[in-house]
Amino acid sequence: xxxxxxxxxxxxxxxGEDFTTYCNSSTTLSNIQxxxxxxxxxxxFLIQLVKSGEVKKQKRLTFQFGEAKKNSSLHITATQxxxxxxxxxxxxxxxGSTLGRLYFGRGTQLTVWP
Amino acid sequence: xxxxTQTPKHLITATGQRVTLRCSPRSGxxxxxWYQQSLDQGLQFLIHYYNGEERAKGNILERFxxxxxxxxxxxxxxxxxxLGDSALYFCASSPRSTGRVRINEQFFxxxxxxxxx
Numbered sequence: 001x002x003x004x005x006x007x008x009x010x011x012x013x014x015x016g017e018d019f020t021t022y023c024n025s026s027t028t029l030s031n032i033q034x035x036x037x038x039x040x041x042x043x044x045f046l047i048q049l050v051k052s053g054e055v056k057k058q059k060r061l062t063f064q065f066g067e068a069k070k071n072s073s074l075h076i077t078a079t080q081x082x083x084x085x086x087x088x089x090x091x092x093x094x095x096g097s098t099l100g101r102l103y104f105g106r107g108t109q110l111t112v113w114p
Numbered sequence: 115x116x117x118x119t120q121t122p123k124h125l126i127t128a129t130g131q132r133v134t135l136r137c138s139p140r141s142g143x144x145x146x147x148w149y150q151q152s153l154d155q156g157l158q159f160l161i162h163y164y165n166g167e168e169r170a171k172g173n174i175l176e177r178f179x180x181x182x183x184x185x186x187x188x189x190x191x192x193x194x195x196x197l198g199d200s201a202l203y204f205c206a207s208s209p210r211s212t213g214r215v216r217i218n219e220q221f222f223x224x225x226x227x228x229x230x231x
Contacts, residue, residue: 042116043157043220101162102147102159103159104156104159106156107156
């Protein structure tokens with residue numbers, strides 16, 4: 001099956017520092033979705049990337065999809081304590097019998113020190 | 115609040131028992147997905163239903179089964195429970211794809227925390 005590798009597993013930053021998490025696959029990804037899960041909470045959708053080389057921004061968050069569609073990244077500029085949580089990437093299958101199935105990376109747990 | 119509801123919130127049971135987890139999707143969403151989240155396995159896709167029909171199966175054990183009813187709510191049945199089944203079980207719903215966008219975001223419920231003793 002699909003394997004989506006996500007690094008790093010943990011990241012501790014001082015408030016105001018930048019943060020990046022990477023999602024990699026040995027096979028071409030269909031589409032990438034990013035989710036955030038706060039401690040004790042449930043995953044919440046952040047964004048979906050579909051096109052090769054796509055870059056999308058949401059305030060301090062920048063999402064990129066690699067040219068070969070084998071990797072993606074999420075970069076947060078000037079982290080805040082509200083950014084604490086686990087960030088997951090997910091490969092979502094867009095065709096065939098497994099349409100809509102998500103393969104999640106293991107997530108990057110972000111801790112922000114005030 | 116995602117609009118997806120799951121009951122119960124917590125469930126504590128013994129090995130060998132059977133439990134049923136319930137999920138109500140967002141109003142109008144036809145797709146329901148079930149996921150298992152554990153420390154060692156991460157977030158694992160179990161099964162996907164669309165408008166009452168099974169669409170895709172993931173890492174779902176034979177001891178587990180699910181169904182989606184005409185009112186679109188879904189149930190996940192876990193039987194012959196083992197200690198390793200202790201996990202957080204999420205349900206997510208997704209609207210029907212329209213136009214050129216075939217994939218939609220999934221809205222996760224708050225989860226059911228299952229503890230098998």
